[in-house]
Amino acid sequence: MLIRLGKHSALIQSRHIRSSFIGAIRLKSSSSEYDYQFVQKSRLPSNHFQKSLPRLPIPKLEDTRDKYLKAQQPLLGESSDAFKATTKFANDFVAGEGPSLQQELVAEDKANKHTSYISGPWFDMYLKDRVPLPINYNPILVLVNDPKPAYNDQVIRATNMMISSLRIMKSLRAGILAPEVFHLNPKKSDTDLFYTVTGLLPSSLSWYGAYLFKAFPLDMSQYGNLFNSTRVPGVGKDSIVKNDKANHMLVMRKGNFYVFDALDKNGNILPPSDLLACIDYISKDNSPASEFPIGVLTSENRDVWAKARQELESQGNAEVLNVLDSSIFNLCLDDETMGTNREKLLRNYLHSDGVNRWFDKSFSLIIAKDGTAGINFEHSWGDGVAILRYFTDMFKDSTNLPQVHPDTKSNFDAANHVRKLEFKINDSIKKSIADAKKNHEAISKSLAFDVLEMHNYGKKLCKKHGVSPDAIMQLGFQVGYHKLAGKNVATYESCSTAAFRHGRTETVRPCTMATQAVCNAINGSNQPSNTELLAMIKKCSEVHGNLTKDAAMGQGFDRHLFGLRRLAEKKGITPAIFSDPAYAAINHNILSTSTLSSDIVAAGAFGPVVKDGLGIGYSIMDNMLGAIVSSYPPNNNGAGFVSSLKTAYENIFNVLETANKS
Structure with missing residues (x-):
């Protein structure tokens, strides 16, 4: 059984997904009349609320200082010399350079009322980073199987999912895809x-x-980058390119590229049987695996890939690259069968061998030979709200209203409709491909996965005591790592700020003085009574709830300090608060965590954000909890952490169970 991970995007300082705050309520259709061209016809236009969305607030400087110092306390020790120094740096910043930088940030924000103060810098953070996209940035989500076994055939499932995706795309462009709304009381x-x-x-x-x-x-601005969108490498900084007029699909198989028009000249989706014929034709094409798979270049360092792409263009491949970039999305038909091997599944969707991937596309829908389906998505363009909405709507539409069936027949001449793309490559490009394969393999092999799955522990028991399930999960991470390493470390939990115009994410800092007290109590030699521990756990839940609420309302400290530091760098100054080793340490997130609540998600994973860190995708259901942990041994011990984590949850839930009986 696969772990059901819920609330990636993840996935990397802010790359990870969280949607516990968001929800996924759908607006109702104004008509029950079926229309093949659209997945829904909303009673409200897609962007009906966009103009009136509140703007992401800029916190008060003093509030950010106070929250920053509270987050540093358990990491540095509240009476340590290091904490005293950090406190001085923070106070000096508020009394010195801070106010002028704050004033400049506010003025810049007022001059750009169409967006948020974090949107532009956050795009730049992603696009300027030179590390490879797979593992470092691109998260994955894997779907549960279609409940109808015959519809898990690779060609049938791929076609149905492609058609549902096209229906979503057309609904979005027509403005009739329901706006995303979080209903507090539906x-x-x-x-x-x-x-x-x-x-x-x-x-x-x-x-x-x-x-x-x-x-x-919720903000809908990211949805426009779902389709016909690609991140294109550039030396020093990448860019996102779009071409909404392109009507063609990109399909990859064995490292080969195929394209075909999925929409006709009037913009209508082709008949289901015609699209089935195209996918079937590609799946049966007897072309050998690509000897020099261009796709693996997208797994490279971004500057290395940018220079290789420039060379590809100089060899006469500019047009074929444009065809890849402008395609609606990437559909990868893999020849691998996933079966029940969890590690094989995680590796296939997170990194694979890079041959049958184009990691730059906004997202790639990957269908294994046995019909296992998932997505690997590029993270600069958006966060978990948009990708989970797409994923959910696509899954429901393709399973509840499949357009092709096991007995669907077609006389469509796919051979004259599908085009296989060919690249012109020289010896230099061949060497770049060989180097990319070698580099990607080395990084992929260094990554380890460890999985925790615990039954009979879940939301029900948390709710009996009025404690937040997410707070309990995060407390387990703190107790488990403290047991493993004997210390508390910087921890990151991503929270969506999609309630604001062009909001992205904010950081929840789950390592608190309250969690530290529980770590010391459970892992120490003098353990308090269960009654005392229960009170301490409830305190953790209360503190975590307040931190999450602040983050969701744009009142965390991480993004604010990020914006102020960016302005300081532009002015050529380095306030002591930013050169303080404690600031670097709190942003070196050893524990990077993310959760995505959805019954349709079988697994979600991402890589560690630092070499000595752990990437933790987790979920908690009514009577089960689980986590997928990635690491780079021997820099960190994922297996040891999972073992400690199991003990931590046994201890925490034992307190809840015992208190419940009493």
């Missing part, structure tokens, strides 16, 4: 009255109408 707000009232309001006021219902529309 029974009261996901109603006809809600749609009528908010629909009557102009876009400039619609958010306020939703707020009266305690419903919170």
Whole structure:
């Protein structure tokens, strides 16, 4: 059984996904009439709330200082000389360079009211980083199987998923894909009255109408980059290119590239049987595996890939590269069968051998030989809200309303519709491909996966005591790592700020003085009573809940300091708060964590964000919890952590169970 990971994007300082705050409520269709061209016809336009979304707030300088110091306390020790020095640096910043940088940040924000203060710098952070995309940045989500076994045939499932994706794309472009809305109480707000009232309001006021219902529309700006979008390498900085006019699909098999128009000249999706014929034709093509697979170059260091791409273009491949970049999305047909081997599955979707991948595409839908399906997505363009919405809608549409069936036949002449792309390559490019293969293999082999799955522990017991399930999961990470390493370390949990216009993510810092107290109590020699421990655990839940709420409302400290540091760098100054080793340490996230709640997700994973770190994708269900942990041994001990983590949850839930009986 695969672990069901919920709430990636993940995935990397802010690359990981969190959607516990977000939810995935769908607006109802105004018509029950079926239309093959669209996945839905929303009662409200897709961007109905966009103009009136609140703007991401810039926290007060003093509040950021206070929260920053609270996060440093358990890492440095509240009475240590290091903490005293960090406190002085933070206070000096608020009294010195901070106010002028804050004023400049606020002025810059006011001059760009169409976006958020973090959006541009956050794009730049991703696009300027030169490390390879696979493992470092691109997260994965793997779907559960289609409940109808016959529909897990590779060609049938790939075709149905492709058609559902096209229906989503067309609905989005027509503005009839339902806006993303978080309903605090769906029974009261996901109603006809809600749609009528908010629909009557102009876009400039619609958010306020939703707020009266305690419903919170979310930012939709990232959705436009789902389709026909690619990250293109450049020396020093990459760029995101889009071509919404392109109607062709990209399919990869055995490292070969195939394209075909999925929409006709009028922009209509081709008949299902025609699309089935195209996928079937590619799956049966007897061309050998590519001797020099260009796709593996996308696994390289970004500057190395940028220079190789320039050489490819100089050899006469500019047009074929443009065809790849502009394609609707990438569909990878793998010849591997996943079966029940968890590690094989995780490796195939997270990195594979790089041959049958184009890691630069906004997302790649990967279908194994046995129909196992998942996505690997590039992270600079967006976060978990958009990708999970797409994933959820695509899965539901392709399973509940499949367009092709095991007995579907077609007379379509796919051979004259599908085109296999050919590259012109010289010896230098061949060497680049060989080097990329070698480098990617070395990095991939150095990565380890360890999996925890515990039954009979879950949300139900947490709820009996009024403690947050997410807080309990995070507390387990703290207790487990403390047991393993004898110390607390910088921990990252990503939280969406999609409730704001062009919001991205904020960091929750789960390592607190409250969690440190529990670590010392459980792992120490003088363990308190279960009654005392329960009170301490409840305190952890309360603190974690407040941190999460602050982050979701744009009141964390990480993004604010990030923005201020960027301005300081532009001015050529380095305030002591940023040169302090403690600032570097808290941003060296040993524990990088993310969760994605969805019944359709069988697994989610990402790589560690630092070489000596752990990447932790986790979930907690009613009666089960689990985690997929990635690491680079011997820099860190993922297997040891999972063993310690198991003990930590046994101890924590023993406290809850014992207290419940008493």
